Amino acid sequence: MRLRVALYCLLGGVVLLVPALEVGHLLWWYLSGVILAASFVPVALFGPWTVRGQFGIIFPILFIVTVLTTWSEGLVFVKLPLIHEHPIRNLFSETALYLVVAIVLAVLSRALKLAHDSGKTFPRRSLAKTAGILVICAVATLSLARSRTIYLRGFTIRMRPPSWGALACGSGESRLPAAC
Numbered sequence: 469m470r471l472r473v474a475l476y477c478l479l480g481g482v483v484l485l486v487p488a489l490e491v492g493h494l495l496w497w498y499l500s501g502v503i504l505a506a507s508f509v510p511v512a513l514f515g516p517w518t519v520r521g522q523f524g525i526i527f528p529i530l531f532i533v534t535v536l537t538t539w540s541e542g543l544v545f546v547k548l549p550l551i552h553e554h555p556i557r558n559l560f561s562e563t564a565l566y567l568v569v570a571i572v573l574a575v576l577s578r579a580l581k582l583a584h585d586s587g588k589t590f591p592r593r594s595l596a597k598t599a600g601i602l603v604i605c606a607v608a609t610l611s612l613a614r615s616r617t618i619y620l621r622g623f624t625i626r627m628r629p630p631s632w633g634a635l636a637c638g639s640g641e642s643r644l645p646a647a648c
Contacts, residue, residue: 472580473509476573480505483572487565505573512577513584522574522583530566535559 481501488497511525539559542551551558577583593601 472582473513476509476512476576476580476582477502477506479576480508480569480573483569486568501569504569505576508573509582512573512580512582515577515583517578517583519574519578522577523570526573527567527570530570531563535562535566538562 481498481504484497484501484504485494488494508526508529511522515525516522539555539562542558543555
């Protein structure tokens, strides 16, 4: 089993060599592909048995975590004309790349026979129970956003929006009012 998991990681990294051929740094792209494949080993071992099921788990995670996050951060924080000239093209090209990565990882999982029957079945919640949980989570999120307070293991972080005076002072940088 360990050999098959290692093969899954090593072969999963090969997919990211395709963009590396264009931009260079083959070793770094390969290593990032190996790490990316390693992050999906639990899905390959304990996830669905079918390729379609594996793909159904891997692609949404890749799309949200890698594509949408890096694309939006690039638009907001990186001030390069190359990024701002064609944002939709960049979004579609990243989506296509990670679509291929998801397909390869799903097929590798099935080809290496990593997913197996554990013999356990888990009962599904009813639709009413699931809807109730969603409503409770929405209320909790809205109340958290309203109070702007986060409780983390005994620490309380109070988030306050910056005052207008702090924003208006200086060259548009947010500074404390005393610094004006």
